[in-house]
Amino acid sequence: MTYDPLFNCVRALHDLLLYIDNELADLNERLALENHLATCQPCHSEMEHEKAVVLHLKQALSKECQESAPSELNNRIAEQTAALAAQMNAMSGPQIITEIRTTETTIIGDTVIEIETHEIRRDFPPLN
C-alpha cells in the first residue's frame, strides 16, 4: 500500500465511523483507512474507543429497549385480523379507492424543498 498524502486524520475520523458499522463498502477506502490506522496512533486509539463505545451503547439499548407486546395487544390484533377477513368475504360490488397525492413545498432561504406524498385508501364498511 502506497502512502496517500490526501488521506489525512480528518478523513480517517470520518471513515472509521462507517468502518465500525461495516458500512465502508469500497475495498480501496477500507485499505486506505487500515493503512492510516496502522501508522497513526491517535486515530488508532480513536477507533478502539469508538468501537468500544458503540458496542456498549448497543448492549445497553438492546437490554432496555426490547419490550414485549402486551398479551392484550396480541389479542386485539388477532380479533382485528379475523374481523377484516370476514369483511373481505362479505364484500361485494365495487370498492371505493381513494388516491391522494400532495406536494409540500418549503422554502428556506435559497433552498426549495418539495416533498411528495402518495397514498391509496380503500374504504371498508364500519367494524361491528
Add this chain to the structure above:
Amino acid sequence: MAVILGSSIGKPSIKLKVNLGQASFNKRSEQMSGEIEVKSKAGALTKANAADLAARFNAEAMQYTSQLYSAALRYTKNPHDAQDLVQDTYAKAFTSFHQFEPGTNLKAWLYRILTTTFINNYRKDQRRPQVSDAEVEDWQLYAAASHTSDQGKSAEDEVLENLPDGDVKKALHEIPEEFRLAVYYADVEGYPYKEIAEILNIPSGTVMSRLHRGRKLLRELLADYAKSRGIGKAGL
C-alpha cells in the same frame, strides 16, 4: 373505516437556487433527487382467499408484534399510543398483505408500514423533520472531526461502565425523533444503513448523518446524567 393500502412519502428533492460553493452540497443534492419507488398497486381480493390470507398473515406476521411494539414505543414514547399504532399497522399490513412479496423481509416491510402510519396518523406535528438540517450536520460532522483527548476517553469509559438501568432509554427518548429512530434501527435492530433508509424513507446518506448525530447526542446526555451524580468529571 378507511385503510391505507399503499402510501409513500417521496424523498425530498432539494433544488439549490444558488451555488453554495461546497462540493459536498452539490453531490448530496444529486443523491436527494433519486427515484421514488411507489408500491401502490391495488390487487383484487376474492372471497376464497381472504381466509387463507388471514391464516398466512397470522402464521408469518404475528411473531413480530413484540418487535413492532418496541419500535412503536420509540415513535410514540408512551405505551398507550404505541399499542394503538401497532394495531393500526397490523390492520394496514393485513389489508395489503396480498401485495407483500413472499421471500422478502417481512419484518422490514412491517416497519415501513409502521413509519407511514405514524407519520400519517400519530405525529402531532405533521411537518416532516427538516432533512436539510441533517444534511448540514453531515458536513459539520466531517469538518469538526478531531481526536478525543485521553481524559475525554477515560471519562466516557467511566460513564458507560457505571451506567445505571434506565439511563440509556431515558436518553434515547430525549433526543429528537429523527435521530432516535436511526439509532434504534441501527443499534437495537442491527439494520444496515440501506435497510434503515427504506424503513424511514430517507436517503442512505441521511441515515448516516442522523445515526452518528444521534449517537453523539446520546453520549452527551449520558455524560450529563453521570455528571449530575458525580461520575466522569475528568473531561468532556
